[in-house]
Amino acid sequence: MPEQHATQSRDADRRPTIYEVARLAGVSHQTVSRFLRKDPTMRPDTARRVSHAVRELDYRPNLAARSMRTRRTNRIAVILPETTSFVPTRLLSGAAAAAHDAGYLVDVVGLEGDAAARAERIGALLQPANVDGILSFTPLAENLRPAPGAQRVPIVVDGEYDDNMRARALLADAKAADDIIGHLADLGHRTFVHVAGPRTFASAVNRRAEYEASVARRGLVSHAVVDGDWSAGSGWRAAREVIAGSPATAVFAANDRVAFGVIRGLQSSGVDVPGRVSVFGWDDDELGRYFHPPLSTVRVNRESQGRAAFQRLLSLLHGQEPAAPMDTAGLNHLIFRDSTAPPPAV
Amino acid sequence: MPEQHATQSRDADRRPTIYEVARLAGVSHQTVSRFLRKDPTMRPDTARRVSHAVRELDYRPNLAARSMRTRRTNRIAVILPETTSFVPTRLLSGAAAAAHDAGYLVDVVGLEGDAAARAERIGALLQPANVDGILSFTPLAENLRPAPGAQRVPIVVDGEYDDNMRARALLADAKAADDIIGHLADLGHRTFVHVAGPRTFASAVNRRAEYEASVARRGLVSHAVVDGDWSAGSGWRAAREVIAGSPATAVFAANDRVAFGVIRGLQSSGVDVPGRVSVFGWDDDELGRYFHPPLSTVRVNRESQGRAAFQRLLSLLHGQEPAAPMDTAGLNHLIFRDSTAPPPAV
DNA sequence: TTGTATGCGTTATCAC
DNA sequence: GTGATAACGCATACAA
Numbered sequence: 143m144p145e146q147h148a149t150q151s152r153d154a155d156r157r158p159t160i161y162e163v164a165r166l167a168g169v170s171h172q173t174v175s176r177f178l179r180k181d182p183t184m185r186p187d188t189a190r191r192v193s194h195a196v197r198e199l200d201y202r203p204n205l206a207a208r209s210m211r212t213r214r215t216n217r218i219a220v221i222l223p224e225t226t227s228f229v230p231t232r233l234l235s236g237a238a239a240a241a242h243d244a245g246y247l248v249d250v251v252g253l254e255g256d257a258a259a260r261a262e263r264i265g266a267l268l269q270p271a272n273v274d275g276i277l278s279f280t281p282l283a284e285n286l287r288p289a290p291g292a293q294r295v296p297i298v299v300d301g302e303y304d305d306n307m308r309a310r311a312l313l314a315d316a317k318a319a320d321d322i323i324g325h326l327a328d329l330g331h332r333t334f335v336h337v338a339g340p341r342t343f344a345s346a347v348n349r350r351a352e353y354e355a356s357v358a359r360r361g362l363v364s365h366a367v368v369d370g371d372w373s374a375g376s377g378w379r380a381a382r383e384v385i386a387g388s389p390a391t392a393v394f395a396a397n398d399r400v401a402f403g404v405i406r407g408l409q410s411s412g413v414d415v416p417g418r419v420s421v422f423g424w425d426d427d428e429l430g431r432y433f434h435p436p437l438s439t440v441r442v443n444r445e446s447q448g449r450a451a452f453q454r455l456l457s458l459l460h461g462q463e464p465a466a467p468m469d470t471a472g473l474n475h476l477i478f479r480d481s482t483a484p485p486p487a488v
Numbered sequence: 489m490p491e492q493h494a495t496q497s498r499d500a501d502r503r504p505t506i507y508e509v510a511r512l513a514g515v516s517h518q519t520v521s522r523f524l525r526k527d528p529t530m531r532p533d534t535a536r537r538v539s540h541a542v543r544e545l546d547y548r549p550n551l552a553a554r555s556m557r558t559r560r561t562n563r564i565a566v567i568l569p570e571t572t573s574f575v576p577t578r579l580l581s582g583a584a585a586a587a588h589d590a591g592y593l594v595d596v597v598g599l600e601g602d603a604a605a606r607a608e609r610i611g612a613l614l615q616p617a618n619v620d621g622i623l624s625f626t627p628l629a630e631n632l633r634p635a636p637g638a639q640r641v642p643i644v645v646d647g648e649y650d651d652n653m654r655a656r657a658l659l660a661d662a663k664a665a666d667d668i669i670g671h672l673a674d675l676g677h678r679t680f681v682h683v684a685g686p687r688t689f690a691s692a693v694n695r696r697a698e699y700e701a702s703v704a705r706r707g708l709v710s711h712a713v714v715d716g717d718w719s720a721g722s723g724w725r726a727a728r729e730v731i732a733g734s735p736a737t738a739v740f741a742a743n744d745r746v747a748f749g750v751i752r753g754l755q756s757s758g759v760d761v762p763g764r765v766s767v768f769g770w771d772d773d774e775l776g777r778y779f780h781p782p783l784s785t786v787r788v789n790r791e792s793q794g795r796a797a798f799q800r801l802l803s804l805l806h807g808q809e810p811a812a813p814m815d816t817a818g819l820n821h822l823i824f825r826d827s828t829a830p831p832p833a834v
Numbered sequence: 835t836t837g838t839a840t841g842c843g844t845t846a847t848c849a850c
Numbered sequence: 851g852t853g854a855t856a857a858c859g860c861a862t863a864c865a866a
Contacts, residue, residue: 157615157616157617159842159843159844160843160844161843169852169853170852170853170854171843171844171853172845172846172852172853172854172855173851173852173853175844175845175846176845176851176852178844178845179845181851183851183852184851184852185851185852188851188852202611202612202615202617202618203612203843203844204556204615204617204618204842204843204844205552205612205613205617205618206551206552206553206555206556206561206617206618206842206843206844207552207556207842207843207844207845207858208843208844208845209552209844209858210550210552210553210556210842210843210844210845210857210858210859210860211843211844211845211846211857211858212844212845212846212858213858215552217595220596222581231577234596235598238596238597238598239598242597242598242609242610245609247595247597247609247613248595248596248597249563249593249594249595249596250566250580250584250594250595250596251584251588251593251594252581252584252585252588263588263591263593264588265548266548266549266551267551267593269503269548269550270503271503271548271550271551271552271553271859272548272550272551272552373774374774374775374777374778375774375777378778399774399775402775402778403778406778406780428719428720428721428745429720429745429748429775431720432720432724432748432749432752434752434780505858505859505860506859506860506861507859515836515837516836516837516838517837517859517860518836518837518838518861518862519835519836519837521860521861521862522835522836522861524860524861525861529835529836530835530836531835531836534835534836549859549860550858550859550860552858552859552860553842553858553859553860553861554859554860554861555842555860556841556842556843556844556858556859556860556861557841557842557859557860557861557862558842558860558861558862559842617843835866836865836866837864837865837866838863838864838865838866839862839863839864839865840861840862840863840864841860841861841862842858842859842860842861842862843858844857844858845856845857845858846855846856846857846858847854847855847856847857848853848854848855848856849852849853849854849855850851850852850853850854
C-alpha cells in the first residue's frame with residue numbers, strides 16, 4: 143500500500159522532504175516547491191508560513207531528486223592531469239570558486255592510473271544525466287572525447303583554442319612567451335634553450351609551441367628543447383647535460399621550479415647566471431624573489447585563468463557562444479629581475 | 489497519458505535508460521537492472537544479450553536515479569581550507585584517488601568567502617541525501633558541525649584525533665616534530681624558534697602544539713613562535729624581525745617554503761646557516777635538495793596521508809570503527825642535510 | 835530464472 | 851494563488 147506522504151510520519155532517521163514541510167505549513171507539497179523555486183505568484187502570507195516550516199525542520203533539498211526531474215545537475219566535472227605530483231591548484235581554486243559562485247557543484251576527477259573500474263565510473267560520471275559540463279585542465283584522450291553520434295556534454299579544455307580561435311589564457315600565454323624571447327633578443331641573445339613541461343599539460347604544450355614559433359619568426363637559434371616535468375630536477379639535468387658548455391646564452395624554463403633547477407645546475411657547473419647564461423621562468427612563484435639571483439618570470443593570475451575557464455564553460459551551458467576574446471592584458475605580466483642580463487661580450 | 493517505456497521510442501537527444509536496453513535485449517528492465525548489479529543468478533545467455541544491448545546503446549546509468557532509490561550517493565565531499573593560494577594538493581590527489589578506487593565520486597568544496605548563497609548550497613550538499621561522507625582538510629567551524637538532533641553524515645577531519653585518539657597521520661606528525669627537536673637538541677641547541685603555519689590548517693596547528701610540548705618536555709627554551717602563512721615571505725620576515733640577533737640557534741619551520749624564506753632572510757642579515765643558526769623544514773619539497781645550504785626536512789607522504797584519511801572515512805561509512813592505529817612508520821621520515829649543524833661554540 | 839508493480843523526492847502540467 | 855496528479859530512471863519486493 144502506498145504510504146501517504148502527508149499523513150504518516152516518516153522514519154526519524156530520514157531528512158524531511160517537502161511533504162513534511164507542507165504538512166507543517168498546512169499547504170500542499172506543491173506550494174512548498176513553489177516557495178523553494180521562489181515563484182513570485184505566491185501570497186506573502188503563504189510564503190511566510192512555508193518559510194517558517196522550512197527553517198523549523200531544517201529542510202534541505204534532495205539534489206538527486208531535483209536533478210532527476212529537471213534534467214539539470216548543477217554539477218560540473220573538473221578533469222585534472224594525471225601527474226599526481228603536480229596539480230594546477232590555483233586553476234582548480236579559481237574554477238571551483240567561480241563554479242560555486244554560479245551555483246554549481248564541482249566533481250574532481252583525476253586521470254591517473256585508469257583501472258578499468260575507475261574508467262567505467264568516470265565514463266558514467268561524464269554523461270549528460272550526471273553532469274552539466276566538463277572542464278578539463280589536460281588534453282583529452284580520444285576515449286573521453288564525445289562519441290560520434292552521441293549528444294555531448296559541453297566541454298571546455300583549458301589551453302585549447304575554441305572553434306573561433308579564442309581562448310583568453312592561451313592568447314595571453316602566447317604573447318608572454320613571445321615577449322620573453324623578444325626581451326632576451328633585445329638584450330642581445332641569439333641562441334636559446336627551452337626546458338619544456340610535460341605534454342599532458344596544455345599550457346606546457348602551448349608554451350613550447352610558441353617558443354619555437356617565436357624563435358623561428360625572429361630568425362634566432364633554438365639550440366635545444368629539453369623535455370622536462372615541471373621539476374627542479376629536470377631543470378638541473380638540462381643545465382648540466384645540455385646547457386652548460388653549449389653555445390646557448392639564454393634559457394626559457396617552463397616554470398619557476400624548473401628555472402630554479404637550471405640556475406642551480408648551471409652554478410654547480412661553474413656557469414654564472416646571468417653573466418654567462420640568462421634564465422627566464424614562468425609563474426611568479428613567490429620563491430623566485432628569494433632566489434639567487436632573483437628570477438625573471440611571468441606573473442600569471444591562475445586564479446582568474448581558472449575562473450575564465452569556467453566562464454567559458456558557463457557560456458556553453460547557457461547555449462551562448464563564448465564571449466568575444468576578452469581583454470588579455472593584465473592576465474600575464476612579465477617581471478624582470480636579475481636572472482636575465484645581456485649575454486657575455488663575444 | 490503515461491508513456492509506455494518499452495513500447496514507445498524516446499527522444500533522440502536523451503541517453504538510453506534501462507528500458508531501452510531491455511527492449512533491445514528482449515527482456516524486462518528488471519533483468520537489465522540485475523545485469524548491471526552483476527546478479528549471479530542470471531542465465532549466461534540472457535546476460536550476454538543484455539550486455540550486447542548495453543554496449544550497442546552505449547548505456548550509462550543515471551547516478552541520480554540510482555542514488556534516489558538506493559539512498560546511497562557514492563559521493564563524498566572534500567572540504568578544502570579557505571586559503572585560496574594554497575591547496576593541499578597531494579592530500580587531495582591521494583584522497584581522490586583512494587575514493588575513486590573505492591567507487592566514490594568526489595565533490596570539492598572550498599570554504600573561501602562564504603557568500604550566503606554559497607553557504608546555502610554547501611549546506612545542501614552536505615546532507616546525507618546528497619553525499620555519503622565528508623572529508624575535511626580544515627578544522628570545521630561550528631556552523632558546519634552536525635546540528636544537535638540531526639542524524640549526521642560521517643565526517644573525518646584530517647588532522648584531528650578520533651574518539652579513541654587514533655589518527656595515523658597525526659601520531660606520525662607528532663613523532664616527527666618531536667624527533668626534530670630531539671635531533672637539534674642532540675646537536676647542542678637549546679633555544680628555538682618555530683615559524684608556524686596558518687591556524688586554518690589542522691597540520692599547522694598540530695605541528696605547533698607538538699613543538700611547544702616537545703620543547704617543554706625537554707626543558708629547552710622556545711624563544712618565539714611566529715605566526716606564518718606557509719609563504720617564504722613569512723619566513724623571511726620572521727628571520728629578519730625575530731630570529732636574527734636573537735639568542736635562538738635553531739629554527740623549526742612549518743614547511744620547506746617557510747624554511748627557504750628563513751634561510752634567505754638570515755643570509756641577507758649576515759647570519760650564517762647553519763654556522764650560526766640551524767633551520768629545519770617540513771615536506772621534503774624537491775627544491776630543498778637544491779637550496780644553499782640543502783635543507784634538512786621531513787619527508788611526508790601526503791598522497792598516502794590523503795589515502796589514509798579517506799580510508800578512515802570509508803571505515804565510518806561501513807559502520808566500522810576505524811581500524812586500530814595503523815603502522816605509523818614510513819609515513820614521515822626525517823632527512824638530514826646541511827642546513828642543520830651544531831650551534832656555534834659559546 | 836525472469837517479470838510486474840511500486841516508491842524514492844522533486845518539478846511540471848493542468849485543473850480548480 | 852493553490853492543489854492534485856503524473857512523470858523522471860532506477861532498484862526492491864514479490865509474484866510467476
